[in-house]
Amino acid sequence: MIARQGVRGLRVADLAAEAGVSTGLVYYHFKDRPGLLRQALAFIGDRADRYTLAADEQAPPGPAESAGPRQALERMLLLEFQDLPEVRENSTAWGELRAHSVFDPELREDLAAAGAAWTAEVADHLVALHPEAPAPAVTAAAERLTALLEGLSVRWLSGLIPLEHARELLRTAVGVETGRLGCPGEAN
Amino acid sequence: MIARQGVRGLRVADLAAEAGVSTGLVYYHFKDRPGLLRQALAFIGDRADRYTLAADEQAPPGPAESAGPRQALERMLLLEFQDLPEVRENSTAWGELRAHSVFDPELREDLAAAGAAWTAEVADHLVALHPEAPAPAVTAAAERLTALLEGLSVRWLSGLIPLEHARELLRTAVGVETGRLGCPGEAN
DNA sequence: GTCTATAAAGCGATAGAC
DNA sequence: GTCTATCGCTTTATAGAC
DSSP states (O other), X not given: OHHHXXXXXXXXXXXXXXXXXXXXXXXXXXXXXXHHHHHHHHHHHHHHHHHHHHHHHTOOOSSXXXXXXXXXXXXXXXXXXXXXXXHHHHXXXXXXXXXXXXXXXXXXXXXXXXXXXXXXXXXHHHHHHOTTSOHHHHHHHHHHHHHHHHHHHHHHXXXXXXXXXXXXXXXXXXXXXXXXXXXXXXXX | OHHHHTTTTOOHHHHHHHHTSXXXXXXHHHOSHHHHHHHHHHHHHHHHHHXXXXXXXXXXXXXXXXXXXXXXXXXXXXXTSOOOHHHHHHHHHHHHHHHHTTTOGGGHHHHHHHHHHHHHHHHHHHHHHOTTSOHHXXXXXXXXXXXXXXXXXXXXXXXXXXXXXXXXXXXXXXXXXXXXXXXXXXXX
């Protein structure tokens, strides 16, 4: 429901109706509105982990074709840009909770933890691709890629750019960033 | 007030109180809530143009020192990452209206127009830096830089990363992107 | 655990006087 | 142009029965 109407548009009564229960029961289980949002964020995180793992397992179709670390990184990032209900829901709700945290500190810690884990995963892929690159440069590249992904995500979800355009820009960004890490000439 | 409490937290009564007028007068001038938001977006755009122009005028301090197009681009992008009330307000409100448009199509056209103008300005700087680069590559680079800026902006404003870190990541991104455009070997 | 009923407050918008 | 007063609806949260 957060993905459909946003945090601001989430009504406890609507939620209860859709769940087929009473509002009282919702408060019984989640305590209050912030508790509801906290559980929603946890749910989103679990679900993202789930489909990330699922993609990893069924990822290498050909035995050894196109199975480079660069492709693995691209594939992982592009997971967030799919027009599947589950993915779109997750991206929308995640972005909304992030945007909401600008004005409500409530969920910041949880968001920071999830974001750090996510950045670390991207950094792992970058290290696999460029083992010789200095750690700070890798971290910075991972942060730029994830921040770019979030920026593109909002544009996609608000209809400002089409899905394929977002995917294309992200793909080229991976190329730009990984090309950069491979060039030892420039600092940082 | 949007920068302080978000679109979702904006109350017409509060707005009227802060303006020292009645709620009735607010409706008289802005028609309704959406009208209020539309005017706010216009105000933000005008104000951004204002301080961008002001920065351009007082930008080159030394006669010809450090006045490269690369520095001009960096300076322009970094304008959005300053801890001045006016800038922070503008960034916060802009980000909030953008995030809000994911669920409310109302302001999408205005946002798209403003975003396109903004991307074109960045592209102009890139062309000045790399006149030989193909137009699609320049446009894509400009879109990546502005999308990254928006992603970093949310992280900064929600306290996930400090201001200086956002500035540093943006600076290096400019380096990565402009370095890329200067390399004619790779397509796109 | 679950429901009904309702308190209590908030909020967008309008009417009508001046 | 501006204000006061208020309608009418929505929403969070709780009380208390079952």
